[in-house]
Amino acid sequence: MQLISNFEELSTLDKEIESLIDIQNLEEEILTREEYRDKFIIWKIQAERYVGSVSNIAIQNSVENQPQNITLPLNSTVSSVLTNQPRLPKLTLESFSGKDISSLPSFRARFKSAVHENSSLNDVDKFSYLKSVVTSDADLAIRGLTLTSENYAKAIKILEDRRT
Numbered sequence: 771m772q773l774i775s776n777f778e779e780l781s782t783l784d785k786e787i788e789s790l791i792d793i794q795n796l797e798e799e800i801l802t803r804e805e806y807r808d809k810f811i812i813w814k815i816q817a818e819r820y821v822g823s824v825s826n827i828a829i830q831n832s833v834e835n836q837p838q839n840i841t842l843p844l845n846s847t848v849s850s851v852l853t854n855q856p857r858l859p860k861l862t863l864e865s866f867s868g869k870d871i872s873s874l875p876s877f878r879a880r881f882k883s884a885v886h887e888n889s890s891l892n893d894v895d896k897f898s899y900l901k902s903v904v905t906s907d908a909d910l911a912i913r914g915l916t917l918t919s920e921n922y923a924k925a926i927k928i929l930e931d932r933r934t
Contacts, residue, residue: 780806863899868908868932878930879882887925891920902927908932 784803791799863884866877885891885899897917904912911928915921 816819863903865905866908866929867906868904868911868929869906871932874929894924897922897925904929 774785784799787799796873865875866873866881868874881900881903885896888896891899897915897919900922901909901912901917908929911932912925915925
């Protein structure tokens with residue numbers, strides 16, 4: 771319970787910090803906050819699994835002459851936290867400006883390997899990654915496209931067509 775109250779207090783303080791911090795440092799502050807939130811979720815899950823396994827052992831020890839195992843489900847609060855706050859994994863990809871077209875093949879190969887062929891990502895997530903790594907001319911070429919799965923394919927085509 772102390773872990774939860776500390777997390778709630780941290781969330782309140784984070785909101786206060788966000789209102790005071792200048793816009794240039796806001797992204798870094800948000801990333802740091804997200805890292806702490808992720809750690810909290812992991813710690814909470816581990817604690818609840820530990821408590822569940824201890825409870826499971828106690829239940830098994832109290833039941834005599836019954837060889838069946840009793841499995842306790844994961845707390846629904848943890849499940850809802852994990853499903854209600856999806857977050858893309860942090861990837862470090864080299865940016866692509868579009869100014870030096872000769873860098874497109876190496877950028878394309880890295881992006882294709884890390885994102886485009888990643889079957890665990892949907893096209894909207896892939897497009898989000900793409901938008902985060904293109905700059906300058908390449909960014910201008912796809913800036914008007916909203917984050918949809920259809921527009922991901924369009925953005926890839928636009929960037930590919932620019933090299934010819």
